[in-house]
Amino acid sequence: MYAFDYAKPASLDEAARLLADDPEAKALAGGQTYIPTLKQRLAQPTRLVDLAGIPDLATIKEEGDGLAVGAMTTHKAVAASPVVQRAFPELAYLASLIGDPAVRAMGTIGGSVANNDPAADYPVVVLTLDATVRTTKGEHRGSDFFPGMFETALEPDELIREFHIPVPEAAAWEKFRNPASRYALVSVLLVRTKDGEIRCGVGGAGPTCFRATAIEDALRSSFAPEALDGVTIDAGDLNEDIHATAAYRAHLIPVLAKRCVRRMLRR
Numbered sequence: 166m167y168a169f170d171y172a173k174p175a176s177l178d179e180a181a182r183l184l185a186d187d188p189e190a191k192a193l194a195g196g197q198t199y200i201p202t203l204k205q206r207l208a209q210p211t212r213l214v215d216l217a218g219i220p221d222l223a224t225i226k227e228e229g230d231g232l233a234v235g236a237m238t239t240h241k242a243v244a245a246s247p248v249v250q251r252a253f254p255e256l257a258y259l260a261s262l263i264g265d266p267a268v269r270a271m272g273t274i275g276g277s278v279a280n281n282d283p284a285a286d287y288p289v290v291v292l293t294l295d296a297t298v299r300t301t302k303g304e305h306r307g308s309d310f311f312p313g314m315f316e317t318a319l320e321p322d323e324l325i326r327e328f329h330i331p332v333p334e335a336a337a338w339e340k341f342r343n344p345a346s347r348y349a350l351v352s353v354l355l356v357r358t359k360d361g362e363i364r365c366g367v368g369g370a371g372p373t374c375f376r377a378t379a380i381e382d383a384l385r386s387s388f389a390p391e392a393l394d395g396v397t398i399d400a401g402d403l404n405e406d407i408h409a410t411a412a413y414r415a416h417l418i419p420v421l422a423k424r425c426v427r428r429m430l431r432r
């Protein structure tokens with residue numbers, strides 16, 4: 166680790182000001198990604214701006230047609246929340262499958278979405294449901310928030326305050342996990358929105374999460390697993406690494422989507 170200063174502001178506005186004053190300063194949430202990055206000397210911030218001392222950033226409440234979830238809410242809190250379990254049980258299930266107990270106890274939804282790891286789970290939710298990302302500078306739409314791998318629409322001194330996640334009428338989440346890291350090789354979130362729209366978000370497979378429109382089109386005609394029988398996904402733009410080829414990831418997407426359809430039909 167390189168040496169750095171440390172600040173623990175008492176408000177999000179003060180945190181944003183500290184970041185605006187120094188372009189080399191960096192926010193810290195649960196530290197599950199950023200602390201290992203520092204340990205490996207892959208980043209050299211002048212100052213860490215720790216968000217852990219800011220009150221009211223870890224709240225979960227129902228708001229209008231959705232859930233308002235504070236940026237510092239841990240995965241463990243989302244998984245255990247009675248509000249989430251009642252309104253959007255598949256989101257609680259998704260949170261319960263992230264990493265291991267230590268990662269879930271410390272990792273936050275804000276850190277996960279701001280980091281936009283291609284294999285992360287919450288970005289798929291934010292994209293698929295077109296959640297609103299509320300920040301210190303205004304709002305972003307989830308559908309425009311993830312331009313590329315590890316990139317977001319955030320400016321360097323912009324901090325996520327909370328998310329407004331519309332609750333779908335029905336949803337199913339399937340994740341094909343790397344057994345060592347528990348990150349997704351491929352994940353699929355299938356939803357029917359309150360307007361009756363079918364949406365299929367995919368994580369882990371490409372440089373960033375995306376909507377599988379071929380799957381959405383097929384399911385719009387017939388909401389049955391067989392509707393996906395002829396559907397193929399182009400492997401050309403997908404990730405290829407030591408864990409899986411692009412072709413294998415492409416194969417997994419309709420397989421997981423079919424499992425989602427079956428689960429939604431069973432309920």
Ligand SMILES: Cc1cc2nc3c(=O)[nH]c(=O)nc-3n(C[C@H](O)[C@H](O)[C@H](O)COP(=O)(O)OP(=O)(O)OC[C@H]3O[C@@H](n4cnc5c(N)ncnc54)[C@H](O)[C@@H]3O)c2cc1C
Binds near residue numbers: 236271280286287
């Ligand atoms: C072993 C392991 C397994 C994991 N498995 C999974 C998995 O299965 N699925 C999954 O989705 N994730 C997984 N993760 C990632 C983890 O869940 C965290 O969500 C992720 O590391 C980032 O969250 P954090 O709160 O720790 O953020 P930090 O590491 O503190 O920060 C990450 C980045 O986000 C920025 N940031 C943090 N908060 C904000 C904010 N409010 N506004 C703007 N920028 C902000 C920071 O500046 C930094 O650049 C895993 C991590 C580990 C170590």
